[in-house]
Amino acid sequence: MITDFSEASLKNFLKTLPPVDQVGAEARAAMLATRSIKTSSKTWAIDTAISMVDLTTLEGADTPGKVRALCAKAVRPDATDPSVPSVGAVCVYNDMVKIARTHLDSIGGKHVPVAAVSTAFPSGRASFAVKKQDTLDALENGAAEIDMVIDRGAFLSGRIGEVFEEIRAIKELCGDKAHLKVILETGELVTLDNVRKASYLGMLAGGDFIKTSTGKVAPAATAPVVLVMLEAVRDFYASTGKRIGVKPAGGIRTTKDAIKQLVLVNETAGSDWLNPQMFRIGASALLNDLLLQRMKMQDGYYASPNYVTLD
Amino acid sequence: MTEFEYAPALESTSILNLQSDYNLFINGKYVPAKTGKRFPTINPATGEAIANVAYADLADVNAAVAAARTAYEKVWGKMPAAERGKYLFRIARILQERAREFAVLETLDNGKPIRESRDTDIPLAAAHFFYHAGWADKLDYAGLGVNPKAHGVVGQIIPWNFPMLMLAWKVAPAVAAGNTVVLKPAETTPLTALLFAEVCQQAGLPAGVVNIVTGDGVTGTHIVSHPDVDKIAFTGSTGVGKAIARAVAATKKSVTLELGGKAANIVYDDAAIDEAVEGIVNGIFFNQGHVCCAGSRLLVQENIQDEVIEKLKRRMSLIRVGNPLDKNTDLGAINSAEQLARITELTSTGDAEGAERWSAPCDLPSKGYWYAPTLFTGVSQTHRIAREEIFGPVLSVLTFRTPAEAIEKANNTPYGLSAGIWSEKGSKVLWTANRLRAGVIWTNTFNKFDPASPFGGYKESGWGREGGRHGLAAYLKGGKN
Secondary structure, three states: OOOOOOHHHHHHHHHHOOOOOHHHHHHHHHHHOOOOOOHHHHHHHHHHHHHHEEEEOOOOOOOHHHHHHHHHHHHOOOOOOOOOOOOOEEEEEHHHHHHHHHHHHHOOOOOOOEEEEEOOOOOOOOOHHHHHHHHHHHHHOOOOEEEEEOOHHHHHOOOHHHHHHHHHHHHHHHOOOOEEEEEOOHHHHOOHHHHHHHHHHHHHOOOOEEEOOOOOOOOOOOHHHHHHHHHHHHHHHHHHOOOOEEEOEOOOOOHHHHHHHHHHHHOOOOHHHOOOOOEOEEEOOHHHHHHHHHHHHHHOOOOOHHHOOOO | OOOOOOOOOEOOOOOOOOOOEEOEEEOOEEEOOOOOOEEEEEEOOOOEEEEEEEOOOHHHHHHHHHHHHHHHHHHHOOOOHHHHHHHHHHHHHHHHHOHHHHHHHHHHHHOOOHHHHHHHHHHHHHHHHHHHHHHOOOHHHOOOOOOOEEOOEEEEEOOOOOHHHHHHHHHHHHHHOOOEEEEEOOOOOOHHHHHHHHHHHHOOOOOOOEEEOOOOHHHHHHHHOOOOOOEEEEEOOHHHHHHHHHHHOOOOOEEEEEOOOOOEEEEOOOOOHHHHHHHHHHHHHHHHHOOOOOOOEEEEEHHHHHHHHHHHHHHHOOOOEOOOOEOOOOEOOOOOHHHHHHHHHHHHHHHHOOOEEEEOOOOOOOOOOOOOOEEEEOOOOOOHHHHOOOOOOEEEEEEEOOHHHHHHHHHOOOOOOEEEEEOOOHHHHHHHHHHOOOOEEEEOOOOOOOOOOOEOOOHHHEEOOEOHHHHHHOOEEOOOO
16 A cells, blocks of 8 residues: 655655545435334344443543443443443543553453543643653553544644654554554544545554544534545555454434444445444443433333433 | 344335225316226336226326316416415425325335435425425516416326426426426326325315326327327437427427436546445436436546446445335335336347446345346447446446547437536536536536426437426426527
8 A cells, every 4th residue: 555654655645545525425424324223233233332332431520439430330331231231441531541440350340441542632732752651651551442642733734744653653652552543533624535534644554443533522423524434444454454443432422323323334344343343432421322222122111311320 | 133234124104095996187086087997006016006097098188188278267377376376385385294105105106215205206396396386476587578478288298217206397387387287197106196186185276277197108199199288298218209299290389308318427537436436326226227317327437447346336235125115225126027128128238249247246026126236347339238228227337538538428329318527626527517418417416406406408318498497488488498
């Protein structure tokens, strides 16, 4: 695909990518949103979506207590039903990683990885040294997944060599210890052409996942954006044989939203991406709606929200 | 379940009040054919009969034309234009209210996916009535001079591919302009037109303004050759269109014809490829390719052919073929055994002439009429599949090297209904559009319709326009087409 990763070479490569027609991408996403997912396929989709949730708390007000509660929910989302799968990961700030890891291990949640947001999340406005240290802290404390933000300022001003180099360096720090998710913050890149270019930068620089958003900027994981990112991983796989995951995050709050995401995956990248190794959904409120819908599928009626735990 | 398989999501038919026998709609009432003759209408997805429909013979057509004449002379022609408009608004609203019923019936009788009848056919049909309702009392401002006049009685013959939508394209401008109508729906898809008759009753439309006679080509001939019909509007095959033109030559009748097409969909190498692939799929597989303006000839720039074909095949493999009533179906049934035979015959010439056939892997139902989404590569201009309208889910792929060659090939057809251009370079898009001899040209999209936008063809694709101010003019005297 490309072997010379100098800024000039990267720029030339990005120019060869086909443009995205926004109207067409929106129309395709809107058509896929009309898919009617019922009965057995809905049941399957709900459990699959639960296993893909990166259960997230990213607040200034996060405390050890709040994070421990989140961990308990992540391991056993429904206290009354052990058949509900654990979520894909717990996603927290750097300083909460150790608390999350320790607590997960102590409650039988060794299989649930901890993801840490990194590189001066959410803005990415810090020196490169600080970003690296941020990542090292998270890794030392047991993060198995690093959700880094790209430097959108650098991207928008054309310094894509810098964007690439940061991703590459963070990937090097992750080594074998952690998966790297590259957050594009598509709400700040704005155009779908930029989303496609940034997706390729993230993949070429070694990201294991490309992720839409921090959740702090709106719009976040809109269907056309996710569509374009899924096309990118599909085409990247076709030309390199390397499968990159996708993580939409931000704004996915209901079961319906989540199922629409799964339909997008199914009919764009394909079923090889329909598992937590290749697709995650960054969310917090979503999990409880999935649980309520799961109960509805089993019992035939909607339960009060009081039948699912807050966190 | 290891993969994401979509469970059946069938739209219920319980909303329909299906009858075993349907009558003609003449002078505001449902009446049996004078001969008592009936013919079955088939559900193409199962091959089973849905109902029997009255067969209109000459005497029935005479009665319908007489009713239309009386209504024109006594009521509709004299009515203040604003009052006429109110009826159209009422019809439009009722169509919206009963949209699901119409969509289900259309899908049952025609075989098209419920997603399309629900999201395209019926909403657009209602939109046409709303649009023309607004015109009814503003005809002076249509650019045709002051006080343009209606023709009188209009005979309208519509095809089976968009039964309700084509009815709306025909009836709405005609009655908005003050004409009365004798309409013949296609032999294989009469049911939504007969349900529309019920809407006319519900809206209190004066008797005789809209008359619906069901039958076959012979019924159509009776309308075309009727001496008291002032204008003929026809949508259908070029062969029949030519026969109509001959029949009305040297008579007082005006004619508009909307006929076949063999549209070129031109994909330049600087196009947004993923969206172009979507557009190619939409262009030829929308409505099983039963679309006169279908993008049935893909002209792809030779240097991106492999990439486009690979992506196109992958995308075509995702097309969900099956029960048209399933909300997740993308490609429904072929409308009739006759049409299936025609598609099969024409595509076999593609094989024989050396084009390479590829069909999407899909399980076709055992009953009914079906054809898998298919493309032919290595097609040249001389092949029949590059020249004749297949009117099915079959795409012929040709290549070009330069923009000039693309234009040459695109225009090298007796047809000229529509065309598509895919490029991100605006100047090239405009350069190309200026040189294409086609009535409708879409850029970076395909099969987009709007009541305000005129539709029609060059050359053997037809005479006149439908929709917009130009379409309205076809239903007025003194108006320019």
